[in-house]
Amino acid sequence: MTLFKKRTLAAAISSLVMLPLAQACTSVIVGKDASASGALMISRNEDFSTNNWAKRMHVYPRKSYKAGDVITLSNGLKVPAPETSWRYTAMNDWDAYQNSNDGKVFEERGVNEFNLAMSATNSAEMNEKAQKVDPLVDQGIIEQNMTGLILSQAKSAREAVQLLGDYVTRYGAGEANGVQFADTKEAWYMEIGSGHHWIAVKVPDDKYAVIANGLRIHDVDLGDTQNIMHSKGLLEFTRKHKLLSKPDSRNFNFAQAFGKLGDLYNTDREWMGQNLLSASVKQKIRQDQYPLFLKPDQKISVTDIAKVLRSDYQGTQLKGKGKRPIGVDRTSEAHIIEMYPNMPGELAAVIWQTPSNINYSPFIPVYNVMSHVPKVYTQGKDHYDNSSAWWTFRSLGTLASPNVMEGKYKKVVDGVIDSAEHYLVKTHAYTRDMLKHMYKDNQDMAIQYASNYSNGLLQTAYDRAQFLQSELMTDLTRSTEKKYSPEEFDKIKKL
Structure with a gap:
């Protein structure tokens, strides 16, 4: 084979498998009274479309903008810049600077200087009816840019939900997905279900949630403004377009109205996570929907979440049947963020981060006070690099x-x-x-x-x-x- 043909083959392979697509993530969110440490916890596996896509740890310092400044996001969407962009941490794609003028692509998770934590996103699918009446917007808010956009501006979990919701209302959403927020007082789970409609629910202090890729929010009271936030006119829109046969504001099923229920690719993982954390609650496999929140059999630790995020179906009813395990070889990184109510503000946030794939990396606790990280954690691309922490751990796998x-x-x-x-x-x-x-x-x-x-x-x-x-x-x-x-x-x- 000539050198030219070898290069052509390599280019063809790259064009097929090196696309920057975050896919099929799994999350666990834990209320402070359900937590063994007393911390609120959000967590997620970031699954990718390929298993050689390096991630880089990053610390963004505070930054000031001039009046009238505009930020151009990677998909071309232009948004007004804030007067001050808060300091925050992130876990970027290696090619961020090639795909975004501000180097912020697929930042995935982080904590800002006001102890607001965020993990984004769990990708989801819309049903055809919802897609028809409120289609996604080509140049709307998407996962690629979401984390930095919110962490640079919001100061609390509740404010972050409203800010992201306002962006979706104003510019539209380019994807359906689920997003996690936490501060030292409360945790929220938010779902964007269509081009302009969204909902968010406060995580009960004594419960947890397991999220796969389907929309999950159901059985919520839209009138409970302390624990539920949503897009304006959500109930009326659902009624008008008959997205639910009998919409009930006190028992609203957002997942059914906008998503696809019963996808085994997702529900198998939801059952698995709940089976590990609440084994005493006997649930049939492969139900269309599982409870959004459950009480754990025992208070949940970092180790318990890690076990869920690495789990497969061995020893369960889904052995040999499960559509896909939770921990997969194309998980590019995983994180568990603890937010401690009883620690000094500067030391309240601890990010347990895997340097690379969850099965071949330990969760390492880092406090959200670092001004920088070791250089080896800021390096690595899509080809092996022995000076990259991501590739070093990935090579062990x-x-x-x-x-x-x-x-x-x-x-x-x-x-x-x-x-x-x-x-x-x-x-x-x-x-x-x-x-x-x-x-x-x-x-x-x-x-x-x-x-x-x-x-x-x-x-x-x-x-x-x-x-x-x-x-x-x-x-x-x-x-x-x-x-x-x-x-x-x-x-x-x-x-």
Whole structure:
């Protein structure tokens, strides 16, 4: 094959599989009284259309704009710039600067300086009837730009819901999806169901929700303004276009009106998550809808959420039947964000972040006070790069796959990742208590310590992953050598 043909083939493959599409994510949201740590929690697997799409951690500082300034988003939508853009963190696509004039594409999650956390999005499908009467807008609000747009302006979860809703009302939505918000007081789950209609529900303090990709909000009272927010005229619009046979404002089914119920690709995962967290609640598999909120059998920890986000159907009724597991090989990153009501404001937000795929990376806790992250977490593209944390951890997954040495290294990789994560979870409470006491004596010292601690954990995790990768590659290389007889080997040594 000529060099030209090789390049042509490579280009053809890239055009088919390297499209920046976030797909099929799974989330768990937890109220503070359902949480083992007392923190509100939002979390999500970011599943992608390919398994070699690097993510980069980023910290955006505060930024001022002049009157009349406009921000042009990656899809061409122009929106007025705020007077001040708040500091926030994000998890960007590697190609953000190629696809967006402000370098903000698929930021996925983050926390801003006012302790507003956001995770966006769980993509969803509209039903044909809703699509016909309120179609999506080509140049509307979409996942690619949503996180930075909201975190740079809102100061609370409730305000964030209203701000995103106002954007959808004004500019229209380009996608149907679900979005999570949390501050130190409350968590909200929001769904955009059509070009201009949306709804959001406050997560009960003593319950949790599992979200796959279908629209999920149902059985809500539209008149309960303390716990429900929605687009103007939602009930009237639903009645006018007969999106529900008998719309009931006190028992409204947004998911049925705008979404597609009973898609096994989604409901299998919803059942799985609820089965893990509330096993005592016996539910039939493959129902069209499951309860939006449930009480857990025991208070939910970071480890419990991680188990859900990595789960498959082994040992359940869906073994061999499940349309797809929750933890998949094309999960590009996963995050669990804890918002602590009882911590000093600067130390209230902890982001448990996997550097890469959830099955081959530990959740690493970082405090939302860092001004920067280690350089290796800001590097990596769609080709292997040994100076990238994302690729280093992702390569461990490749080495652990059944295609390499018949899965010989899987047990080793799993053991190292499990051990590292167990240590981080076990020690986190002690570190948190220490920081809380330190803050009382010296606020600046506590904040600086939290920043250094977070960066240290990230760097140490990378260094250990590099060492493990080196050991496995050394063993793999050695294994490719021919097995010589003692006589042959003795001769080789003397040559």
